[in-house]
Amino acid sequence: MRRQALLIGCGKMGGALLERWVLSERYEFSVVDPVAESVPEGAHLFRTAEALRGQKFDLIIIALKPQMIDQFVPEYAEYLVPSGLLVSIAAGYAVERLRAHFASVPTIRLMPNLPASIGRGVNGLFATPDVSAKDRKDITDLMDLTGLSIWVESEDVLDRVTVLASCGVGFFFEIARSFVAAAGALDFGPDQARELVLTAFSGAADLAIRSDLDLATLRNNVTSKNGVTQAGLEQLRQDGILDSLTLQTFQAAYARAVELR
Ligand SMILES: NC(=O)c1ccc[n+]([C@@H]2O[C@H](COP(=O)([O-])OP(=O)(O)OC[C@H]3O[C@@H](n4cnc5c(N)ncnc54)[C@H](OP(=O)(O)O)[C@@H]3O)[C@@H](O)[C@H]2O)c1
Known part of the structure; x- marks a missing residue:
């Protein structure tokens, strides 16, 4: 069975990644976005956090503007399974601030770019030390669908x-x-x-x-x-x-x- 992934925000960058992520055999994607007109075939679109009631996700990916995270992200914490993984693509938004909304779950900060939508992106990735080798591998495989990936050792290098x-x-x-x-x-x-x-x-x-x-x-x-x-x-x-x-x-x-x- 495929693992359940939730993408919060499907704008320019989240949407570009999703174009390729729907090809994943490992993850099935749900998306919350109030205004996205459509999502690629295979993904499920929801308009609000409340509409997800009753569902749990193995992976939550935050693709909101950094300025919106503190306001909107806390309402999604209940949807992550206890062993779940958090990923954020928000530029410059530090891991520790993110983890505070999710009871310090293992977290990856990912910095993609727009050519991801055609499989020619470049991704920087930074993981907190508690991210398992298996989660690293799964995310590397997911990101390989979008282009080249480089793991870095600090958030400063990621910036x-x-x-x-x-x-x-x-x-x-x-x-x-x-x-x-x-x-x-x-x-x-x-x-x-x-x-x-x-x-x-x-x-x-x-x-x-x-x-x-x-x-x-x-x-x-x-x-x-x-x-x-x-x-x-x-x-x-x-x-x-x-x-x-x-x-x-x-x-x-x-x-x-x-x-x-
Ligand atoms: N664009 C890039 O090239 C790029 C590259 C690397 C990283 N990033 C990062 O990616 C993140 C998103 O950037 P973007 O350019 O894709 O921005 P964007 O186009 O504005 O996408 C954000 C999407 O999230 C939606 N949204 C707002 N509130 C929401 C909520 N409560 N729940 C779910 N969805 C909500 C927005 O809807 P509304 O329009 O109604 O607000 C919009 O559709 C940023 O943090 C940025 O730093 C972007």
């Missing part, structure tokens, strides 16, 4: 993974948006610019992943002396603006994660 891999997806979309917007100056329409930019970025990332060459060498392979790329790169790299802006971006995101703890 740093968050900046790079979870927020990183947002930073990437912003950079791609900027490329597409600037392509207007080269007389491309938005649809064509989007297709060209995203295909070039995705191909470049795949090439780099498959290559043994470092990123500077790959960049140099595109850059002929006094050529077209070099002319652009001289602007992009002038006065170290790009490096310092990237550093400041990461520092601001990490500082916010620390603040949310």
Whole structure:
């Protein structure tokens, strides 16, 4: 018999994970979300905590905004079996605060990213010491459905993974948006610019992943002396603006994660 899992909150990130989690042979998913229009086939949608009355779950996953956890999560504690496992994907929300709502059950903090929905996510995972080897294995198997998983040894490392891999997806979309917007100056329409930019970025990332060459060498392979790329790169790299802006971006995101703890 499959183990029963409850997903609390099925918005952008919870929904992306669920797209893949419903493929699990180990877990069957129920979902509580007041506004989700639908859930993938195989999952069961409920609108309120009260609607779960009479049910118990082996696994509860919290996918609410961090600011909503203290208000809404306590009403779900009664639905976790005594030997159950708690998982949270809330960015920056510390394990000890979470466990306080659930009588200190074994807890995993998981930091996924949006490409999980197509099986190409990157997940950071941190477990409290009382999480069993079996639960670790079950969650690793579940997360393998969504992409690559990395277990880390502290919540601080998890917050740093968050900046790079979870927020990183947002930073990437912003950079791609900027490329597409600037392509207007080269007389491309938005649809064509989007297709060209995203295909070039995705191909470049795949090439780099498959290559043994470092990123500077790959960049140099595109850059002929006094050529077209070099002319652009001289602007992009002038006065170290790009490096310092990237550093400041990461520092601001990490500082916010620390603040949310
Ligand atoms: N988005 C990402 O890329 C990403 C990446 C990594 C981690 N995360 C983390 O994932 C969590 C969710 O983020 P998100 O972007 O998916 O937010 P979201 O789209 O707002 O999803 C949260 C969902 O939970 C629903 N909800 C509100 N109150 C509820 C309750 N009492 N019971 C059940 N469901 C309730 C919300 O409904 P309403 O809209 O009506 O409030 C919404 O549908 C956050 O903690 C975030 O830090 C997000």
